[in-house]
Amino acid sequence: MLKKIARRTSFLRSLSTNHWRHLLRNLSEKEINWVLFWLGLAALSALFLSGYDYWILRSPAPAEGGAYTEGLMGEPRYLNPAISSASEVDRDITTLVFSGLVKHDKSGRIVPDLAASYEIKDGGKTYEFTLRENLTWPDKKPFTADDVVFTINLIKDPKYQSPLRNNWQGVRVEKIDDRRLTMKLPVQYEPFLENATVGVLPQHLWSGVQPQNFLLTQLNLKPVGLGQYTLTKITKNASGLIRSMEFSPNSRYYEKANISRLILRFYETQENIVNAYKRREIDGFSLSSVLEKDLLATARDVEFYNIKLPRYFAIFFNQSKSDKLTELAVRQALSQAVDRDFIVKEILKNEAEPQRGPFPFGLLEIGEPKINPEYDPEKAGAALGKAGWKIGSDGFREKKLKNAKSATRLEFVLTTTDWPELTQVASALKSDWEKIGVKVNLDVVPVNAIQNQTIRPRQYEALLFGEVLGLNPDPFSFWHSTQRKDPGLNLALYSNKKADGLLETSRQASDPEDRVKKYQSLQEIIMQDAPAVFLYSPNYIYAVSGKINGLDLKAVNTPSQRFENINSWYIATKRIKSDK
Structure with a gap:
């Protein structure tokens, strides 16, 4: 026919x-x-x-085109992978502009990035990397092993004050030829490849920057990397503050991104970001609090990605700043008096899980600790009374401490940031503790100041803050006694020889079961000493316009890792012949 x-x-x-x-x-x-x-x-x-x-006969497929605009709180300062880890904004941008030897795929596994391949030798103490061929920097200079060696040696050099320095102590990085290099560890370290995700700097641009100018150079705000995107435009306001940055796909990256224009807009408050989304000025943003989800109830075409990160929030006690908190009975009672279920259900709207110990639930199947501080304010109050802390005339507990002339009130300062979620949690903690006769004063520090003003100098008595362990966890920097001072992350200034030993040997354990057993033992020691009160492990919530496709965010270590596979995101589509 x-x-x-x-x-x-x-x-x-x-x-x-x-x-x-x-x-x-x-x-x-x-x-x-x-x-x-x-x-x-x-x-x-x-x-x-x-x-x-x-x-x-044809099916839809990603195509090049479209623009995506995201809102971020804060302003970029150090777009340099050697020093960007202290700022969420800086981490986000360096993830876009820079690449490391390896990266995480969509399932969270380590896969080659600038390296074409790698081999693990010498019982896990030597890593040999082979770089991809014909990669060049944006100025067409060739990318070689020299760039990698330079970057790691810069991070290791104490004159540059990189917060990543501890990750590379004792590691020898040696060039074999332009495409090959080795990294030799003093001892086996199972999670080492996580360190190799750090972005590589171009030696020919950075080698002339002296340590005293490292934080001042314009290269920190005009980054040149081998990542998926290249910075093309910076817009400032009349005061000279950066208000937006525009990026285009890096044609020299081995997998070109689909989205043609990427714009990051910077806002002073999270409220401004939410309002910007409602006005359709931006297409996506990270929620700082589950409370913001309700503010978007009337917003059209929004999708929420609820992602479980390997992180938790806790109260870390600085016993050197408060003699009351040096008493184990006090710290244990404070933990037992916290209503974690109320925090999770009423404040976090079930977008979190109660946290009982130093490892998020489900991580490596470590399980919950045997010493489990269940909510029981009556027992907590009784324990304080038994320890000599009696209710005084003002309703708060007091006792006469050693060498004191009069009774000392059981009182301390709880410090946290001005995120709405954390201020609400802090208020709930204050209420819980004052019910058992403990006086609590709140100190709320702006989020952009808490690192330098409070955390780095350890200027707090008790700190409500979060820690991120990673999918392949290494809690060494959070709990080892050598990490009590900055740039270490031992926020509780915790010191225990048995714990130190387990932290050291668990890093070298190649047998997964052996490693889990060591972590379980470590967990029990920490819970027995009670250097912190573990509260909850929250979901990371990412709000994105429905026009953005290709997002797969099931397994990420940190929020900035959402951009590690942004080359698979797309807006435009085309129809191609189906294989069927």
Whole structure:
């Protein structure tokens, strides 16, 4: 039938205008209707075949094009992977602009990035990397092993004060040739490849920057990397503050991104970001609190990605700043008096899980600790009374401490940031503790100041803050006694020789079961000493416009890792021949 139609339409096309006029004058009405019927049938057949090819034989696929705008709170300062880890904004941008030897895939596994491959030798103490061929920096200078060696040696050099320095102590990085290098560890370290995700700096641009100018150079705000995107435009306001940055796909990256324009807008408050989304100024942002989800109830075309991160929030006690908190009975009672279920259900709207110990639930199947501080304010109050802390005339507990002339009130300062979620949690903790006679004063520090003003100098008595362990956890920097001072992250200034030993040997354990057993033992020691009160492990919530496709955020270590596979995100589509 189709062949017949084709022959007839071919014949009709060959006729000239005069032929048509002559033919139509000599055709009867019935014959004209017959011709029109076949012409219509031919047109419908052509449309059918075209539609069948487009809609049935082809399937939608990502295409280049479109623009994505995201809102971030704060302002970029150090777009440099050697020093960016202290700021969420800086981490986000360096993840876009820079690449490391390896990265995480969508399932959270370590895979090659700038390295084409790697080998682990010498019982896990030597890593040999082979770089991808023909990679060049944006100024067309070749990328070589020299750039990697330079970056790691810079991080190791104490004059540059990199917060990543502890990750590389004792590691020797040696060039074999332009495409190969080795990293030699003093002892086996199972999670080492996590360190190799750090972005690589171009040696030819950074080698002339002296340590005293390292934080001042313009390269920190005009980053040059080998990541998925390249910075193309910076917009400032009248005061000179950066208000937005625009990026385009890096044509020299081995997998070109689909989204043609990426714009990051910077806001002073999270409230401004939420309002910007409602006004459709931005297409996505990270929620700082589950409370913001309710503010978007009327927003159209928004999708929420609820991601479980290997992180938790806790109260870390600085016993060197408060003699009351040096008493184990006090710290244990404070933990027992906290209503974690109330925090999770009422404040966090079930977007979190109660946290009982130093490892988020489900991580490596470590399990919950045997010493489990269940909520029991009556027992907590009784324990304080037994320890000599009696209710005074003002309703708060007090006792006479050693060498004190008069009774000392059981009182301390709880410090946290000005995130709405954390201020609400801090208020709930204050209420819980004052019910058992403990006086609590709140100190709320702006989020952009808490690192330098409070955490780095350890200027707090008790700190409500969060820690991120990673999918392949190494709690060494959080609990080892050598990490009590900055840049270490031992926020409780915890010191225990048995714990130190387990932290050291667990890093070298190649057998997963052995490693888990060491972590379980470590967990029990920490819980027995009670240097912190573990509260909850929250979901990371990412709000994105429905026009953005290709997001797969099931397994990420940190919020900034959402950008590690941004090259698979897309807005525009095309239809391609299906394999079926």
